[in-house]
Amino acid sequence: MINPAKLEEIAKQITSNMPQGVKNLADTLEGKTKQVLQNKLAExxxxxxxxxxxxxxxxxxxxxxxxxxxxxxxxxEQQLSAKTDAE
Incomplete structure (x- = not known):
């Protein structure tokens, strides 16, 4: 299974390289992407x-x-067999 920590690290790297104006959208995208990936992997x-x-x-x-x-x-079984044979 893919390590959730590794997924989070990749998502953070992508987010840190985006322009400041896009970071709010990226935060939402990061959370939703992690959620979708975790759900699909769980399935x-x-x-x-x-x-x-x-x-x-x-x-x-x-x-x-x-x-x-x-x-x-x-x-x-051997003991029982031996006892039965002795009788």
Missing amino acids: MDFVSREEFDVQSQVLIRTREKLTELEAKVSLL
């Missing part, structure tokens, strides 16, 4: 890198826990 359903990294770590921990639980279930 695209992107996630931030931070969100992606957090979810990746959650998935890794979930897989590790699943592996542990599968091993425990397998052990319990």
Whole structure:
């Protein structure tokens, strides 16, 4: 996703290079442009890198826990099978 701070920096650079008489219009344009860009990016359903990294770590921990639980279930099944065979 595009960094909102970078968008703001670009908008400020554009505004600072405009003639003084146009700056009031530029302020309005800057705000509306940021709003439109943020709305369009939100519609695209992107996630931030931070969100992606957090979810990746959650998935890794979930897989590790699943592996542990599968091993425990397998052990319990073996114990139950051995107990049933002994009876």
